[in-house]
Amino acid sequence: MIIETRGVRKRFGKLEAIEDLNLSVPEGSVFALIGPNGTGKTTTIRMLMNILQPDGGSIEVLGTPSRKLTYKNFRQIGYVSESQKLPEGLTIDQYFTYLRALYPGWDPALQRELCLQFELPAARKLKHLSHGMRMKALLVGALAFRPQLLVLDEPLSGLDTLVRDEVVSGLLQQAHETTVLISSHELTEIEHFITHVAFMQNGRLLLQEAIENLQRRFRHVTVTLSALKRMPEPCPDTWLLPELEGHRLRFVTSNFEDEQVLYREITRQFGAVKVDSEPLPLRTVANTLMQARKRANARGPSA
Numbered sequence: 114m115i116i117e118t119r120g121v122r123k124r125f126g127k128l129e130a131i132e133d134l135n136l137s138v139p140e141g142s143v144f145a146l147i148g149p150n151g152t153g154k155t156t157t158i159r160m161l162m163n164i165l166q167p168d169g170g171s172i173e174v175l176g177t178p179s180r181k182l183t184y185k186n187f188r189q190i191g192y193v194s195e196s197q198k199l200p201e202g203l204t205i206d207q208y209f210t211y212l213r214a215l216y217p218g219w220d221p222a223l224q225r226e227l228c229l230q231f232e233l234p235a236a237r238k239l240k241h242l243s244h245g246m247r248m249k250a251l252l253v254g255a256l257a258f259r260p261q262l263l264v265l266d267e268p269l270s271g272l273d274t275l276v277r278d279e280v281v282s283g284l285l286q287q288a289h290e291t292t293v294l295i296s297s298h299e300l301t302e303i304e305h306f307i308t309h310v311a312f313m314q315n316g317r318l319l320l321q322e323a324i325e326n327l328q329r330r331f332r333h334v335t336v337t338l339s340a341l342k343r344m345p346e347p348c349p350d351t352w353l354l355p356e357l358e359g360h361r362l363r364f365v366t367s368n369f370e371d372e373q374v375l376y377r378e379i380t381r382q383f384g385a386v387k388v389d390s391e392p393l394p395l396r397t398v399a400n401t402l403m404q405a406r407k408r409a410n411a412r413g414p415s416a
Contacts, residue, residue: 114173115140115262115292116161121170123156123316130156131316134170138294138309145303145324146296147399148313154296155194157313158266161294162192175262188216191255191291194266195248201240205233205250209257216258224257227283245276252283265295269302277302300396312399314406324395331398332369336362336379337387353405365393365401 116138123131131153138144146154159165160172163179172179177186200208205228213219228235231249242250248268255263265284269277277299284293285306297303304324311321320327338360348355348364355364362383369375369390376388393401 114138115142115175116144116294117173118157118161119171121157121160121167121172123153123160123165124168129316131160131167134318136311136318136321138292140292142308143293143295143306144309144311145300145307146294146311146313147298147300147395149403150298152313153316154313155266158194158264158294158296162190162264188218188258189261191258191260191263192266193248193251193255193264193268195268195270196266197251199239199247199250202238204236204238205242206235208239208250209254212254212257218258218260220257220259223259224253227253227256230283231279245272248272248280249276249283252280256283260291263291263293265293265297267296267298269297269299281306300399301394304395310395312402314403319402319406327395327398328392330367330369331393331401332366332390333393333397334362334364334366334369334375335389336383336385338362338383339386353401354408365398366390 114137116136118134118136121131121134121136122129134153134157136146136157146157148154156165160167161174161179163182166180174182175186175189177183182190200211203211209224209228213221213224231253233246233249233253237246239247239250252268255265268284269280272280281302295303295307307324309322310324310327312319340360344355344357344362351366351368353365353367355362357363362379366375372388372390375390376385379385379388
């Protein structure tokens with residue numbers, strides 16, 4: 114694993130920001146860390162980069178404990194954050210000249226290629242760049258030395274559609290050469306190129322798996338019933354957000370295997386006439402998980 118955490122905890126005062134985090138990022142993956150605002154994604158990334166230190170547990174990045182990462186390790190890690198500061202008095206070209214001296218693996222040809230693709234004006238000072246241009250400059254600076262690991266903390270936040278597409282396109286060109294960890298709210302934009310996903314909520318990791326497996330097992334199910342029925346109590350744990358309206362039962366299943374198996378299961382309980390299922394986009398899966406957790410918390414531990 115390129116990144117491995119075990120039992121990681123982080124507290125800010127009375128707030129337990131991260132609880133028992135066990136994260137595994139495979140080598141060669143494009144791994145998305147997703148979840149609502151304030152759920153601990155940025156805190157996690159900052160601990161991985163040794164910007165913050167955990168209060169408990171262990172973290173390894175590139176096979177090295179995060180607290181022992183050295184300059185030599187960081188020459189293999191590209192890092193981009195939406196809140197990252199730049200030496201604003203430098204021009205874009207001066208900024209890349211400065212970075213080139215720090216990274217032995219810097220590829221001038223790749224730098225020129227990316228700058229041309231992103232239409233970065235070499236003579237413009239960093240302080241005069243728009244937010245989109247700043248993110249492009251940061252991405253070029255993180256890609257041009259061909260890192261073994263690229264860590265992106267909300268790189269698409271606040272960008273307009275065209276700039277997001279350009280940033281994603283530039284990232285895709287290099288993703289085959291490196292392992293990528295990306296946190297993002299722009300789930301529609303990243304879903305088509307990520308290989309793995311982890312979902313965090315309230316400082317806890319709810320799931321992590323290959324995106325293909327997630328897309329296979331989460332389905333929206335609509336059941337046409339033979340007669341008016343009552344909702345089973347309790348519903349199966351794998352039925353998320355179940356709703357019963359007349360002859361229609363709707364829910365999201367988190368363990369879909371086969372529509373015929375699902376039909377037989379529901380028919381035994383309800384007398385189903387018809388069962389339809391359809392796959393869900395990543396954004397809908399994330400929203401479903403958030404809503405289901407909120408509903409479970411509202412019911413309380415005795416529910």
